[in-house]
Amino acid sequence: MRIYTFIITCLLATSAFAQSSVGYLMDVCRFTDLENRPYIEAYLSIDGGTVRFVPSSKNKYQGTASVFFTIQKSGNTDSAYIYADRFNLLSLETTDTSTTSRLSQPFRLLKRIPLATGKYKIRVEVTDANDPKSMPTIFVNEMEISPTLTDEVSISDIEYVSATAKATQEDMFSKNGLEVLPFVTNGLFVDKEQLSIYAEIYHANKNFPAEYYVRTQIKKDNKLLPGYSKIVKKLPSDADVHIESFDIKKLPSGAAYFVEVQLLNDKNQVIKSVAKRFDVVNIKLAQSLALKKDNTGIFDKYADEELKYHIRTLYHTSSGPEIDLSKTLQTRQDRINYLYSYWEKRVEAGMGGSIAILWQLHQNKVEYCNQNFKSALRQGWETDRGRVTMRYGKPQNIERYPSESTLLPYEVWRYDRLDAQSNIAFIFYDPDLATNEYALLHSDKYGEPKNPRWRDMLMGNGRTRNQQTIDFDNQHNGGWQDTKLNVND
8 A cells, every 4th residue: 555645734732822722733544444445543632731621510620622624535625525523522521720730631532534545635623612712723634545455465554652552442542452542743752762653564465475574663864773673573464463662762853763664575675664754852862962061160069969959949940851851960060060051041041140140049039938838748949838939939918817717727829910810819728737838729820720629628627617608708807707818710
């Protein structure tokens, strides 16, 4: 089956670039069923962090993406759709609307659609069903389905996968007795340690009278990369499955790579092959190689254990790749260079001042948090109040209620403005009355934990004198029914 695929348009929208667009990834592979009929598998993975989550049931939130999936013959814009499906794709439910919770709930879909020989255009349009201002994000893929041959060996498309296992039940990801979870990536592997593939081999018994070999390899500039070739022996059959994996965490960014599957006879001759391009962005590797040497001496005075501690205090204001990189540092000099590079990048980003000034301001924040928020369990900067201070700075106003007769001890922190939001509140409470931990209970800051039960939880178990409900709409004057927190749910 000789086929080719190319992407016409693939827009991956994130909140950083298009706040009203849904971010998603799409890929399409061609296979043949047991009756030698070609079909496609279309994989869709929606970024939960770009979708609005709304209340779905008691104390739960859920996102909904509206999807319009069409296929028509290529070369004729007036041709009717041979396939059209408009549907809503739901996320799993989550207990809050924080960025972490939404990112942990990707929407995944696999569609299997039979197609006859010909050229096709696949178009997918996705919007946020809960956002009336959501702009459509569009994917277009053009492909050709060639006639299937029953008297000649062939290979399916290469599918990138995140996991394969023996199937225990039938669902949309099960095939050939396996549970195959696609890794939808459009060929881009960002800080991934492993590349895994799945492919199907058809009619090997037509070309190979005895055993044959399957070689999987990675090429760059049409040359085999040393150490990136694996070969397995197989017995010919009418249909077979091939699965292979490679460690790619040391592949440098910026090059075009190809993973190739070859079928060889006992004379080491290539009878059939198929390849698929992929690109690598190894941010952690690039950052590790790009760490600059500290020539200022600012961090040279610290012992190695002190350097490790200071790096941990940066976690609340570090990116994910920066945190990952910090955990790979091997030597004291690596840690010195990391701290220098970390603050140099902030200076270059326009945070103001020099490395020395920014470092001193950071230390002042850590000291302030340790003096004011230290609990019986950990240092102040490690607590929830410490994290919020390190990330957003000191609030404009703090309301402290340490000894309410009917409520657990709590604090309300108010910020006039954070990012694009105004009048932001954080509610911390001390549920155990012993550690002074003051956990974050609720916030109306987008991306922070949002707890629909925060009012009830403030009352605590067994601390109310009767079954009355707190009236949060009246001015707080010390009475238990006159509490006003004035915080959005």
